[in-house]
Amino acid sequence: MGTTQRRRPELAAFLRSRRARVTPQDVGMPPGQRRRTPGLRREEVAQLSGVGVTWYTWLEQGRPINASPQVLDAVARTLRLDAPEREHLYHLAEVPVDPAPQAPVVTVGPEIRSILDALVPRPAVVYNARYDILAANAAFLTVFTFGGETLQEGSANALWVLFTAQEEDCPLAFREEELPVMVATLRDGYGRHAGEPVWEDFIARLSAASPLFARLWRSGDVLRPGRRVKVFRHAEVGELRMATVSLSVNGMPECRIVVYTPDDEETERATAALMDREYTKNPAP
DSSP: OOHHHHHHHHHHHHHHHHHHTOOGGGGTOOOOSOOOSSSOOHHHHHHHHTSOHHHHHHHHTTOSOOOOHHHHHHHHHHTTOOHHHHHHHHHHTTOOOOOOOOOOOOOOOHHHHHHHHHTTTSOEEEEOTTOBEEEEOHHHHHHOEETTEEOOTTTOBHHHHHHHSOGGGOSBTTHHHHHHHHHHHHHHHHTTTTTOHHHHHHHHHHHHHOHHHHHHHHTOOOOOOOOEEEEEEETTTEEEEEEEEEEEOTTSTTOEEEEEEESSHHHHHHHHHHHHHHHHHSOOO
């Protein structure tokens, strides 16, 4: 059985189950009499959704008809679907999903912080799509310094720091290779937020502060986050070769945990030495 043939019966069963749980009172209709089944009738769903009875009947029967996003949204509202159910409806109807807007994440919960701490001595950080540093573990804050200054989670943006720092203070050893990749990854996130004041203001301010960023932004390149090997410079231990891995987090849309893993034994030893030195200066309670 092909994908479409399998999805149509699932779509029919899903719509029937959702219709059965919505009562006339839920949608402001009189209960009426002689209802043999719970929930709304097909003709009532069609009426409330502004579609033809025959069309909705065929949709619920799993017939091969086309459905627009506007019509599916109307049906979803009538059936009182939540966000996951709406997305499931789109998938079963084989219509590209237009995700409902979600509030941006501004805080990181204790569970994610405990994961970051458990990754020490591996540096790890939580970025949103704009490269704001939402949380970071002690290893990240120890290894990545800018002109002797450490980043502060919750108030720093990695792109802003990298593009506005003096070249000798930038921890990236190969800025000309790595910065274009980060800008292209930023543009991937920007596509979902074009026109939003916070994003437009950030792009405008960074373009004004850094001609290099402005030039790279004009290139229009787009990339998804992925694994890379980056070389960082540290004032005390020299170069560090780190492999980066991005991990998405359920419940934190457009955020990712980035873990930096030493890519050679020398980096492994240097990272361990930095952390030992940090624990000596600031012993854990």
